[in-house]
Amino acid sequence: MVTEQEVEAIGRTLVDAAQPLPARFRALFTLRNLGGRAAVEWISRAFGDSSALLKHELAYCLGQMQDEAAIPVLIRVLEDTAQEPMVRHEAGEALGAIGNPEVLDVLKRYSQDPVVEVAETCQLAVRRLEWLQNNQEQAGSSPYRSVDPAPPSEETDVAKLREILLDESQELFERYRAMFALRNVGGQAAVLALAEGLRCGSALFRHEIGYVLGQLQDEACVPQLTAALCSRAESAMVRHECAEALGSIARPGCLRALRAFAADEERVVRESCQVALDMYEYENGAQFQLSCYLPPQRSSPAAVSWICPFSLPGSALPARSVARGLDQVGSAWHVGACCGPAGPGPALGWCCPVGSSVLRS
Numbered sequence: 001m002v003t004e005q006e007v008e009a010i011g012r013t014l015v016d017a018a019q020p021l022p023a024r025f026r027a028l029f030t031l032r033n034l035g036g037r038a039a040v041e042w043i044s045r046a047f048g049d050s051s052a053l054l055k056h057e058l059a060y061c062l063g064q065m066q067d068e069a070a071i072p073v074l075i076r077v078l079e080d081t082a083q084e085p086m087v088r089h090e091a092g093e094a095l096g097a098i099g100n101p102e103v104l105d106v107l108k109r110y111s112q113d114p115v116v117e118v119a120e121t122c123q124l125a126v127r128r129l130e131w132l133q134n135n136q137e138q139a140g141s142s143p144y145r146s147v148d149p150a151p152p153s154e155e156t157d158v159a160k161l162r163e164i165l166l167d168e169s170q171e172l173f174e175r176y177r178a179m180f181a182l183r184n185v186g187g188q189a190a191v192l193a194l195a196e197g198l199r200c201g202s203a204l205f206r207h208e209i210g211y212v213l214g215q216l217q218d219e220a221c222v223p224q225l226t227a228a229l230c231s232r233a234e235s236a237m238v239r240h241e242c243a244e245a246l247g248s249i250a251r252p253g254c255l256r257a258l259r260a261f262a263a264d265e266e267r268v269v270r271e272s273c274q275v276a277l278d279m280y281e282y283e284n285g286a287q288f289q290l291s292c293y294l295p296p297q298r299s300s301p302a303a304v305s306w307i308c309p310f311s312l313p314g315s316a317l318p319a320r321s322v323a324r325g326l327d328q329v330g331s332a333w334h335v336g337a338c339c340g341p342a343g344p345g346p347a348l349g350w351c352c353p354v355g356s357s358v359l360r361s
């Protein structure tokens, strides 16, 4: 398992403003995947940073971790009007993602915030929490392993979902439900329907479309994402999400706009393009995958964390992903997989829990 000193080393990279932003993002994702109190504390410490992009990602990760220990810091960020709207938005969304109804009063209060992105986010979070109180959400119901701001609609017909998605007279929560259902259905028709949403009302709605298109990683929406990124009239929060989506789609057609806007005058757009170009390089570098397996046991062992060796601070090698949790593969337990550049790589044995084996493919 990962030691306290290793968590600390990763935390120090995250809070160190002198480190390149992509390295800090990798440290953040590693902490998110490790989880636990120390990880929450390190992530919470970075809210004093000057990068709105980094801070919004901190809040996002705290929400995805669903650790109630993060509730006080997220409330402080939501209440702090000196924080950028995008950061406050993500704090509100994270409070909804954690799923504890004790934050309902705070969220209801900020549902009237003068900053429309914050108000809409809190309205959605209130609806999500109320929905959770009435419905037992299936754990892991998102095929993308994300905790979404709204549950997917039960409808699966793309044409019907598209209609709800684009109907601005519908409640935002219902349009979000249609959005996540379209994502889960997938395929080109769903992707193109979602991409139409980039021209709908509400910056919050359009930025969420960008996020979902990034999850789908379908090349069909590259022109629409590029158009939104290139539009200086578009909100920075939307342009940011479109840049990151282009980075995760990672095809040559994404590169031109990302390079062009890596020098944008909006800091959050500039930094998003830099992080996206970094993601692009991961996706396209020669890589191999490491998978970690636990020997078979009679019943499922408790969830274990492991850390991808490529994400270690000081390592020149980037980590694509770090996984937490277990899947049964044959009689063994698959702990997770991560990708690194081809080559000899660092010593690998320690990154998996004791008694497990590492396979390279």
Ligand SMILES: [Fe+2]
Binding pocket: 089, 090, 093, 207
């Ligand atoms: Fe967001």
Ligand SMILES: [Fe+2]
Binding pocket: 056, 240, 241
């Ligand atoms: Fe974002």
